[in-house]
Amino acid sequence: MTIVAHTIAEVRQAVSKWRASGKTIGLVPTMGYLHEGHKSLIDQAVRENDCVVVSIFVNPTQFGPGEDLESYPRDFNHDLALCEDAQASLVFHPTPEELYYPDRSTTIHMAVLSEELCGKSRPIHFDGVCLVVAKLFNIVTPDRAYFGQKDAQQLLIIKRMVRDLNFPIDIIGCPIIREADSLAKSSRNTYLSERERAAAVVLSQAIAYGQKLASSGESNPSAITQAMRDILAKEPLADVEYVEIVSQENIKPIVGRINEPILCALAVRIGKTRLIDNFFFNPND
Numbered sequence: 001m002t003i004v005a006h007t008i009a010e011v012r013q014a015v016s017k018w019r020a021s022g023k024t025i026g027l028v029p030t031m032g033y034l035h036e037g038h039k040s041l042i043d044q045a046v047r048e049n050d051c052v053v054v055s056i057f058v059n060p061t062q063f064g065p066g067e068d069l070e071s072y073p074r075d076f077n078h079d080l081a082l083c084e085d086a087q088a089s090l091v092f093h094p095t096p097e098e099l100y101y102p103d104r105s106t107t108i109h110m111a112v113l114s115e116e117l118c119g120k121s122r123p124i125h126f127d128g129v130c131l132v133v134a135k136l137f138n139i140v141t142p143d144r145a146y147f148g149q150k151d152a153q154q155l156l157i158i159k160r161m162v163r164d165l166n167f168p169i170d171i172i173g174c175p176i177i178r179e180a181d182s183l184a185k186s187s188r189n190t191y192l193s194e195r196e197r198a199a200a201v202v203l204s205q206a207i208a209y210g211q212k213l214a215s216s217g218e219s220n221p222s223a224i225t226q227a228m229r230d231i232l233a234k235e236p237l238a239d240v241e242y243v244e245i246v247s248q249e250n251i252k253p254i255v256g257r258i259n260e261p262i263l264c265a266l267a268v269r270i271g272k273t274r275l276i277d278n279f280f281f282n283p284n285d
């Protein structure tokens with residue numbers, strides 16, 4: 001039986017019972033509208049911990065003006081059924097009022113790592129993510145927390161925040177789960193029309209090609225990103241926001257040759273929908 005908690009007090013009560021009996025706790029933070037990508041995180045958390053908390057919260061502080069906060073898809077009954085099926089111990093589904101004081105005055109600012117890639121068009125996004133994730137860490141006090149590589153910049157930023165603020169939590173990165181045609185699964189894929197959905201496959205095609213070039217020894221970042229742009233340019237519905245190769249260490253563009261672990265990431269608008277995809281590559285492997 002999965003417990004449903006709407007308040008911080010209910011979560012703390014369950015957590016202290018688990019702690020008293022020596023249980024380990026895994027946390028999977030999500031914004032809901034759960035799919036197989038989220039389920040893979042929950043499954044891994046269930047394998048590696050005695051108890052698993054899934055949070056479902058469309059976090060207002062990570063949405064900028066004009067973004068899709070109001071229209072973000074929501075289906076709590078479906079999400080709960082998925083969590084029950086995955087044998088999560090508790091689903092935390094707070095209201096924004098439960099999590100945020102109206103006069104809250106504490107913020108988190110992620111410098112440097114939030115400046116490139118998605119941070120350029122979403123300047124407050126990662127500070128909002130860090131704030132809500134830090135709060136969830138303090139509420140749930142997990143041993144491990146699970147994040148998808150789908151949001152690679154977010155994963156690297158959360159690892160940095162945990163290091164910098166000394167959270168005693170292991171951050172576990174999980175692989176990208178894809179549709180049959182290899183489009184990365186995303187709650188936002190639901191915004192796509194049939195024509196747009198067909199066009200969206202170009203993102204993963206560009207990623208696969210970039211990955212192939214990097215693994216076959218191409219070490220010039222702009223040769224890789226240009227080849228990826230050429231693929232994206234063939235799809236008339238694809239409006240490219242960025243295609244970048246950055247250091248996994250500081251998320252700054254690689255200058256010269258690739259000789260350290262990199263993140264190659266892209267963001268593309270298909271119609272009104274902004275989609276992202278990426279790969280990690282380590283030339284020393």
Ligand code: AMP
Pocket residue numbers: 029030031032036037038040041146147148149150151174175176177178184185186187
């Ligand atoms: P979201 O609900 O979009 O905030 O995502 C919650 C968590 O699920 C984040 O850590 C995401 O990176 C992860 N996630 C979302 N989509 C996928 C996917 N296709 N594969 C793996 N993880 C994912």
